[in-house]
Structures are given as C-alpha cells and as structure tokens.
Amino acid sequence: MGEWPSTLDVGVLLSEGWQPTPFRQFILKLHSRCDLACSYCYMYEMADQSWRSRPKRMASETIKAAAFRIAEHVHHHSLTEVEIILHGGEPLLAGRETIEEAVTVIRAAVGRRVGVEVVLQTNATLLDLPYLELFDELEVGVGVSLDGDEAMHDRNRRTAAGRGSYAAVARALGLLIQPRFRHLYRGLLATVDLRNDPVTAYEALLAFSPPAIDFLLPHGNWSAPPPGRVADAEVTPYADWLIPVFDRWYGAPRQVTRVRLFAEIIHLLIGGRSASEQIGLSPAAMVVIETDGEIEQSDILKSAFEGATRTGFHVDSDEFDALLTLPSNVARQIGRRALAPTCLACAVSTVCGGGLYAHRYQQGAGFANPSVFCPDLMRLIGYIRDVVQADVSARMKESP
Numbered sequence: 001m002g003e004w005p006s007t008l009d010v011g012v013l014l015s016e017g018w019q020p021t022p023f024r025q026f027i028l029k030l031h032s033r034c035d036l037a038c039s040y041c042y043m044y045e046m047a048d049q050s051w052r053s054r055p056k057r058m059a060s061e062t063i064k065a066a067a068f069r070i071a072e073h074v075h076h077h078s079l080t081e082v083e084i085i086l087h088g089g090e091p092l093l094a095g096r097e098t099i100e101e102a103v104t105v106i107r108a109a110v111g112r113r114v115g116v117e118v119v120l121q122t123n124a125t126l127l128d129l130p131y132l133e134l135f136d137e138l139e140v141g142v143g144v145s146l147d148g149d150e151a152m153h154d155r156n157r158r159t160a161a162g163r164g165s166y167a168a169v170a171r172a173l174g175l176l177i178q179p180r181f182r183h184l185y186r187g188l189l190a191t192v193d194l195r196n197d198p199v200t201a202y203e204a205l206l207a208f209s210p211p212a213i214d215f216l217l218p219h220g221n222w223s224a225p226p227p228g229r230v231a232d233a234e235v236t237p238y239a240d241w242l243i244p245v246f247d248r249w250y251g252a253p254r255q256v257t258r259v260r261l262f263a264e265i266i267h268l269l270i271g272g273r274s275a276s277e278q279i280g281l282s283p284a285a286m287v288v289i290e291t292d293g294e295i296e297q298s299d300i301l302k303s304a305f306e307g308a309t310r311t312g313f314h315v316d317s318d319e320f321d322a323l324l325t326l327p328s329n330v331a332r333q334i335g336r337r338a339l340a341p342t343c344l345a346c347a348v349s350t351v352c353g354g355g356l357y358a359h360r361y362q363q364g365a366g367f368a369n370p371s372v373f374c375p376d377l378m379r380l381i382g383y384i385r386d387v388v389q390a391d392v393s394a395r396m397k398e399s400p
Contacts, residue, residue, distance in 0.1 A: 002366075004365065004368035005328055005366060005367060005368070006328075006366070008327040010326075018334065020283075020324035021283040022073060022076075022079060023287045024079060025286040026070055027287070027289065028058065028086055029058065029087055029089065030057070030058050030091045030094035030099065031058070031091055031092075032051050032088065033088070033093060034088060034123070035090055035093060036090070036125065036158065036159055036165055037158060037159060037160040038158070040219070042299070042300055042303040047224070047304060047305045048301075048303075048306050048308060049306065050306070050309075055292055056291065057093075057095075058094065058098065058293075062291070062292065063105055065315040066293065068109055068315075069289075070110060071109035076319075076321065080113075081115035081116070082114065082117070084106055084116060086102065086119070086120040086140070090125075092131065099134070118140045119140065119142070119143055119186055120141070120143070121145070122142065122144060124144045127175070128172070129175060132176065136181060141185075141186040142184050143189060145188070145190075145191075146173070146189070146205060148196050149166075149204040150164065152193065152196045155196075156193065170208075173208045177208060185210065187213060187258075189214045190213060190214065190216065192215055192218060192238060192241055194237050198242065198245045199248050202245045202249070211257065211258065212257065212258045212260055213260070217373055219358060221358065221361035221362065222361065222362035222369060226373075229372055229373065233374075236379045239376040239377070239378075245259070246259075247387075249262060264279050265381055265384050266384065268280050269381075269385055269388060274353065277357065278356050279351065279353055281336060281350060281353040282353075283332070285333075287323060294311075294314055295311055295313040297309045298357070300358045301358050304358055304361040304367075311323055332357050338354070338368075339354045340354070340369050340370050343370050346378070348381045351381050352371070352381060355370070355372075355377055
C-alpha cells in the first residue's frame, strides 16, 4: 500500500456527488534561483532539490503557454476573477522585461471581462524605484518577506556569503510605503523564529505600516519536525510565541494592520469560511507553474519529500483540469474527509482544519495525520476563542 492519499478513491467521491474546485490562484515561478540563502527555505534547504535541474528564468514560450492554459481554465469554468502570484526563487531576478511580459500576456489571454489580480512576492533586496514604477504602471501588488528587526531578520535571511539583507529590505520598504506607491503594498510575510521576542518582532513589522501581516510557522512535519516542536503535547512553543502577539494585536485601540492568522481564526470561530490553506477546511484552489513549464502542486510540499509536488503535467500539453482529479490534489479539496481520525474527534477541527497540509506528512503514512503543530494550534485557537467570547459577553452586558 502506498502513502495516503495515493490510495484515495476519487471515483467513489465523484459518484457520491463531490465535485472538484477549479483553480483560482496561479503561482508563476518566474525565476528558480534566489539572491539569499535563508536557513529555513523550503525551496533550497529541505527535501526536494528539483530546482537544481530547472532553467533559471521562465522563457517567453513558457509564459505564453501558461497564459493560454490559465485563460482556458478561466473560461471553461466561467471564473470572474483569478489571482496571479509572481514568485521564485526571487522573481525580481527575472528582470523587468520578463515580469512585464508575464503580466501583459496573461491579462491579454484572459480578457478584460475577468478580473486578474497580480501580486509579486519578493525578498525586496532588489526592489527599487524603477521596479515600483513598473508595478505601478502594470497594477502589480507587492508582498515583502521580513522577519522582525535587523538582528531577527538577518539571523536567517542572509546572502550565500553571509551578509544580512535587512538594510536593503528596509530601504525598499521605505520606497514602497511612500504615498505614490502605497496602494501597491500588500503586506509582510514573517516566519516565526522561537528565538525572537514575539512582541518586539511584531512591533518591528508594524514600523513599516503594513496593511497585513502573515505569520508563517516554519515548515516541518512528523518525520522532520520544526525547531522546538517535541513529542510532548503539553509543550506548545509556537502558541506561546503567538499568543502575546495576538494580545498586542487584539488589544490595540484601532486596528490598521490585519494579522491574517488571527483574523482567519476569529472568522472561522464565528462560522465563516477560510481563505487560506494555513487553517480551516476550504478547498485548496492554487496551482504552480515552474520555470520549465511543469505544472505542480503547492511548492510548500517540497518540504515533505522529493517529488511531493509533481503531477506529470506540463503547460505545453496539459489542461489544468487534468490535475483536478489527481488524488494528491483531491486530498487538499475534500475538507473533513481528508482529516485523520484524531482530527475528526477534535472540538476545534473545523477551525484548525488539520493545519497546513504539508505539515501533516509522516514517512510511511503520508498526509493522513494531524499537523505536527497540533498542540500549538489547539492552544492558540482555544485561547483566541476564550478571549473573543469574553469580549463579546462583556460588550453585551454593557449594551442597554
């Protein structure tokens, strides 16, 4: 028997009325290399090393083929809007011409009747005025990776020669938050490092006035646990780190910055649907196009094992619909039916959703497990639930 979900019977699901969710988020890997050597990077430092054999830059022919496939998928499913994420590696290494071509060719292929939101996710070391002027012209949003203050950021996000990147990122953010470009600013991505003081890290991010912050748990799984995550379910270092940040965020008199993880948990607690794979049970609707045109699943799965993202499909020859009934894709779309028995019996499973799919992996068993961060997620969700319930009760007592 293979690892789950290779044993998932998609035919039975279809016969029972389940239908796949079309892709609405397309990640283009414009450049497969990076100018940083971040210690926790799932692309270069973890199980899958396929980047070594891929072309550095996405060729014009591949961009055109990807645009055709995106348009084909959009029109086949009558989608009214999609999101294109320009990614890497470091997408700015692809250069202005490649970025401009990707944006204009995809929008032209899809047509004006469909909304195409384009966001570029960057480490920002190369982000300068000419790039921002181009993004302003093309209406491309910009997300930036930043882990805290200079010492916190430079501990992990350094060049191959060991030089820190904080100063370059801070300069770029100084340009991005100017009134002329502020509308392009989508927010900051920060990876949780238990060695950093949580509130100090949060306030260092707030200094750049982000509209949103995504706190990401470092990638790991049961076979390769993340730092500090031990077998003892009573030990919850990541919840212990995030709870003070939540208190600081929730207790602020006026919220300008949205912390997505906390906002998503609250939204789910009151009966909403998740908008992220990080938490909740909403079906995954994202697909990756690599620099060579290979169609792959979420690149975060590269943290699990070599080949975890592979589908065998390519934009030159295959429709995106071909992926929709692959067991490995179906598993990320069937909600509770993909959860382990432990999760199904858990009171917070509809909020947690089993955690990020990649974090459930265990060699020999596959992905049919709770998240390796299960104790942390349970404690964090329970804490937020109690705080919000107490707040609502207090407000109801105050109202006439």
